[in-house]
Amino acid sequence: MPNHNNNTTLAGYGVLTALLLVPCSALAAGFDIWIYKLNYQDNQQQWTVTDGRPVTERDGYDNQPNFSPDSSQLLFTSDRQAAPNSNSQTPAAHNDIYQFQIADSHIEQLTFTPEQSEYSPQAFKTDKATKQITYVVEQGVPHQSVWQQTGNAPRKRAIKSLIPTGYYATNENLGTLLWARYAYSLYFEPNGETADERHFVVANVGRSIHAIPNDEAFSYLHKQLDGDRLIKRYSPKDNSHTALIALPNSASEDYAWSQNNWLFNIDNGQLVAWNRASKNSWQLISSIPLPNANYLSASRITISPDNQHLAIVWQRK
Template sequence: MLAHLLILIVSGYLALVSPGLAQNPNEDTPLPAFPETEIFLFEYDMAKSDDPLSDGQNVTKRPGYDNQPFFTNDSRTFLYSRDDGTQTDIWEYDIASDTHTQLTATEQSEFSPTPSPDNQTISMVFERNFSIWHFNRGIAHAPAWLLETARIEEPVGYFARNYETGDILFWSRYGFSLSLTHSDKPGHHFITGHAVPAAPHVIPGTNHFSFVHRQTNEQVWIKALDPETKAVRPLTQIVGSNANYTWTLDGSILQIEGTALFRWHEDSDGWMKISDLSDHGLASANRIAVSPDGKRMAVVGIPAE
């Protein structure tokens, strides 16, 4: 039987756990229940400090799990992980045509789709061995093990890949640690333990990464990593308990706590609440992505009844 990876979204949406096993027709064990989440798409005006969101739409609007949106470099589409009741596959949403296209159809689940700048290669966390795999669009049915040459034995929960430099920062789902590796070089470099289960990011306009770290004093911080020097620099404490966040084109960080949307910039005086998603039809939300052109925002949440 095949182990199914489930990203469990509850009150902080922070736990990455391994749910039940694949269903045998002769067994009474229920199929894994993926959390019900939708992806909402908004117009985003980063110049506004008072509710920069407008024209919100529930673009998935179906029963089931729709999560982990990642915009392509041209800002015309985003990739996301979507379940069919038993497993997840990678799908793509085209904004202009309002259409959804399935990109993978393997026998196991895929998560965290990360497209290359030309959107021809897509990296992902693959349930086959909880490692990072990738595929070319023309042969999506045959993904290849990206970290095979690096001999990474730790199971990967989340990762960020810099396609330009080849650097990859990944979070170990059992070790709660972060390590730096490279797509073309063997080995990996341990960065830190006590890492919170949240996706790291490539910081826009740099080759640096950001990640979330729980310090020994229990404060939870977003920090920056220079992959060249391995130096780590604290940026800001997170708001509340939700460790999911994203970067915007102007170097700001966005984070959601409950239905409140907050923005932080290094030159600003801490976090500022800029919107309440309950005013836009959401009962709760936790994950967020902003398009590379800075004009749209995807929010994962639950619609208000």
């Protein structure tokens, strides 16, 4: 096996069992985010990964990372204590959205809602004047929907659907794909319309859904009756579903796309990738050992738009 302390290249793959997380405050404990440096050599079609550093390292819930479009920041949800200048003077029993600056490791709180929790943040603009983010607001069972916040202005609904949304993926040219929290099903809200039961897409879907880079389509994890799990491409334009690649039987259901159309996954302590262009099998990039003795396993991953950073969520003991 390759040593994670050295730069390694593609070779093979293994297996991982991951914890299924649903965005619910009852599960909000014991997760940290670490960030790793990536490098891609286009002439050899090889990736390397170097040792990581913590974005968060504490007892508590720090999870659901997403990079900003310019790759300079990492958004995440956290149950840490509210900032001193907020209206709350007590530790937060809820989750807010925070922002990590990759250059200097500065963390800034972006939402202040003592009575509600926010999850699944995504950034669309990152300059201070027009900083625009979206996130899921948990407003009590079963109400859970996607909202948009621009700068310090009051937030507003990002989509019109009232389907209880756990996760979502947006293609600005098409609309938003929604993962219904209690149904494990997908619904699609086209731009300018309202998603409801008429916009049902598919059932038996895992939480990891994405807008596919450089494509007018989305990807999702489809759980088959025989136990297989397929990552599929969904095109709203013609309502088509196409299988891309199957996951190993016990690998993590959380995957991520790079902007040059590689799929990444964590598989038995290994970072593995699949090249959509070559359509070969999963290939090994590097071993990803536990950061230290405080951790049990890896779950979510995300790749920065410039393909230079990887963020991994680690479950704490």
